[in-house]
Amino acid sequence: MQGFNARVKLITLPEIGPRPLSEFVYGGPVDEGPDPAACTDGAWADFVFHRTGEPNQRSEWWYHRPTGTWFWLDRDTESDRVVDVRVAPATPHREHG
Amino acid sequence: MAFSETGRALVRSEKLRAGYDVVIIGGGGHGLAAAHYLAHDHGIHDVAVLEAGTIGRGNSGRNTAIVRSNYLTPEGVALYRESMNLWRDLPAALDINLFFSERGHLTLAHTEGTLRTMRWRAGVNQVLGVESELVDRQDVARLCPAIDLDCGGRLPILGALYHRPGAIVAHDAVVWGFARSATRAGVEIHGNTRVLALDVRGGRVVGVETSRGYVSASRVLSAVAGSTPRITKLAGVRTPIVVHPLQACISEPMQPWLDPIIVSASLHAYVSQDVRGTLVMGAALDGYELHAPRSTFDFLEDLSAAMLDLFPRLAETRIVRQWAGIADMTPDFSPIMGKTPVEFFYLDAGWGTWGFKATPISGKTLAHTVAHDRAPSLIEPFRLSRFAEFGLIGEKAAASVGH
Numbered sequence: 024m025q026g027f028n029a030r031v032k033l034i035t036l037p038e039i040g041p042r043p044l045s046e047f048v049y050g051g052p053v054d055e056g057p058d059p060a061a062c063t064d065g066a067w068a069d070f071v072f073h074r075t076g077e078p079n080q081r082s083e084w085w086y087h088r089p090t091g092t093w094f095w096l097d098r099d100t101e102s103d104r105v106v107d108v109r110v111a112p113a114t115p116h117r118e119h120g
Numbered sequence: 121m122a123f124s125e126t127g128r129a130l131v132r133s134e135k136l137r138a139g140y141d142v143v144i145i146g147g148g149g150h151g152l153a154a155a156h157y158l159a160h161d162h163g164i165h166d167v168a169v170l171e172a173g174t175i176g177r178g179n180s181g182r183n184t185a186i187v188r189s190n191y192l193t194p195e196g197v198a199l200y201r202e203s204m205n206l207w208r209d210l211p212a213a214l215d216i217n218l219f220f221s222e223r224g225h226l227t228l229a230h231t232e233g234t235l236r237t238m239r240w241r242a243g244v245n246q247v248l249g250v251e252s253e254l255v256d257r258q259d260v261a262r263l264c265p266a267i268d269l270d271c272g273g274r275l276p277i278l279g280a281l282y283h284r285p286g287a288i289v290a291h292d293a294v295v296w297g298f299a300r301s302a303t304r305a306g307v308e309i310h311g312n313t314r315v316l317a318l319d320v321r322g323g324r325v326v327g328v329e330t331s332r333g334y335v336s337a338s339r340v341l342s343a344v345a346g347s348t349p350r351i352t353k354l355a356g357v358r359t360p361i362v363v364h365p366l367q368a369c370i371s372e373p374m375q376p377w378l379d380p381i382i383v384s385a386s387l388h389a390y391v392s393q394d395v396r397g398t399l400v401m402g403a404a405l406d407g408y409e410l411h412a413p414r415s416t417f418d419f420l421e422d423l424s425a426a427m428l429d430l431f432p433r434l435a436e437t438r439i440v441r442q443w444a445g446i447a448d449m450t451p452d453f454s455p456i457m458g459k460t461p462v463e464f465f466y467l468d469a470g471w472g473t474w475g476f477k478a479t480p481i482s483g484k485t486l487a488h489t490v491a492h493d494r495a496p497s498l499i500e501p502f503r504l505s506r507f508a509e510f511g512l513i514g515e516k517a518a519a520s521v522g523h
Contacts, residue, residue: 032416045418049408065508072360072451072507076349078411100363101411 036108039090050084050115053095080106084115123217130296131303133168136310139336140168142490143328144343145315145351147171149180149291149476150468151343152298152309153483154490156214159305161484162491167307168337170330172314172347176295179345182413182445183476184368184402185291186381186392188225190252190283192241192518195501196454197248199481202498204250204285206480214297218289219395223380225286226255226263230275230386237517238281245283255282263380272429275386286381288392288400294479318354324463325355339490343468343482345475346411346446352467357460359469360507361448365406366473367419369442371434373397382430385521389426399437401427404521405447405473415442447472452512453519457486457502458495466490467504474519 032044056070075081078101085094093114097107142158144151147169158164169175187207189200211218229235238254245252256279261269263282270276303309310332317329318340327336342351346363378393388404403423420442427434449472450456456470468486471478485499495503501513 064510068508068510069358073358074349074360074362076359076361076363076448077353078350083408100409103410103412103414 034085034096034105034108036087036094037110042087042089046087046089048086048088050086050093053082053084084111123211123215128296128300130299130309133303133308133310136313136330136332136335137168137308138334139327140308141166141337142168142339142341143335143337144169144341145328146342146344146347147175147299147309147311148178148343148345149176149295149298149479150345150471150482150486151341152295152302153479154341154343154468154486155302155307156298156305157484157487158490159302159307161487164491165306167302168335169302169307169309170313170315170328170335171309171311174311175299175309176292178347179445179447179471179475180295180479181292182368182443183291184390184392184400185288185394185476186225186286186390187289187477188283188286189250189477190225190227190241190245190281190286190518192237192244192515193513194244194248195513196515196518197244197250199498199502200477201248201250203478203481206484207287207289210294210297210480214301216293216297216300218293218297220287220289221395222285222287223392224263225283225381226260226383227281227283228260228277228382228384228386229279229281230271230277230384232278234386235279238279241281241518250283251285252281252283255280264378264382266377266431266433267382268430268432271387274429288381288394290395291476298483315351315354318351318462318465320355320462320465325465339464339466341466341468341486341490343486345469345471346448348448348467348469352469355460355462355465357462357465357467357504359456359504360451361456361470362409363411364408364447364449365410365413365444366402366447367406367415367442367444368400368402369415369420369423369439370401371399372438372440374399374437383521384426384430385517387426387429388521389423389430390521391427391430398440399434405449406444411446413444413446415444449473451507452514453516454513455482455502456504457482457499458489458504459493460504464493472519474515
């Protein structure tokens, strides 16, 4: 049983350096998803609701509030280790036709 | 009521047999309750509970032990109402002291919008025979004299949803009580037995591969809370469940001063004082997915700020221990109960931060589901397929103090 983690969790950002986790907002896993105009209701429901919930390493959207910058973090959801950090190429918001 | 303090040890099972009629994956409160009701309601005794570690060391051992039924939706209120009816008779039924203590539950409203929601919840509760009412600021002061009604000035209390039957319970004793009752009825509990694979043939489950060998089963129930996505992956079943830590902490014991259970969604904090005088406190869910029961300084710092807004007298109080549970969250903050696309594989999951209060009713209804291969109508709204059907049962505000 893991206990109390006294160390403040830091994320090392490109250009900026180490920042505490409390400066970030989690934006969910990076997942493009299907085109809502072209997919079935079932496929859309699956994208909206269903998840890869088991422990895995994936890219995630993280918003750094003080700089207003979206980042992609590659993080393992069991060990909480961040293996890569890069500025996100876009924002998570979709363009709707 | 006096309880005998002898015969408390559980019946132990050493040998894992080659097969059982029913295998229950997960030796927490829900799994053990299902075992108890399978034996007592349905006469099904050939049951094995397979627990990867030790019984009750998951979320059953980590929650803040509050039981209530003051939810928002008719479906949710009906479910938790039935659970409360079972809680009241449970100490006698299991012959174990659960330290069940009705305290009254106050969900504070700090904004007009929250007051409107509380009025809505009170209305739904009353129609369904659950005792809840909207109370004003003066009532809050009367029910909880120690509270700072102005919360430090930033978010004054305007009123609250008062749920008189809200209670606290000794959560570990619930696990032991169901375990002892089930084992006395012939159910076998096997700890240190991890399920490694599900044997699915022709769309139906026929057994499980475990760390102690293969076990055949006609029916398999998964009740593993935060470990659910690992098991559903083995079964090839898609779910919306994501796992986040939920942290909690306790204070040193102090003489009784807090009667009701206090919850503030605006301040993201809740507290009760248990039978030993200890404050049991919690806050909002951790913001990101993590499969680890670790607790942080951030949590303690934010919770303390909220607690001191509510109860300035706690400024010198010491925190004795902090920990986390592993919450299997759903998009609508309602559970997932019943059948799955895999025949004879049943799910009791998606209990997130709201599962402990449902321990008896989840056991009872999942036992029924396993026995009859059909979910009773009470839990039909919580079917796994409701997401594909866009039929969510939205309980976020009532289930949590989340953002």
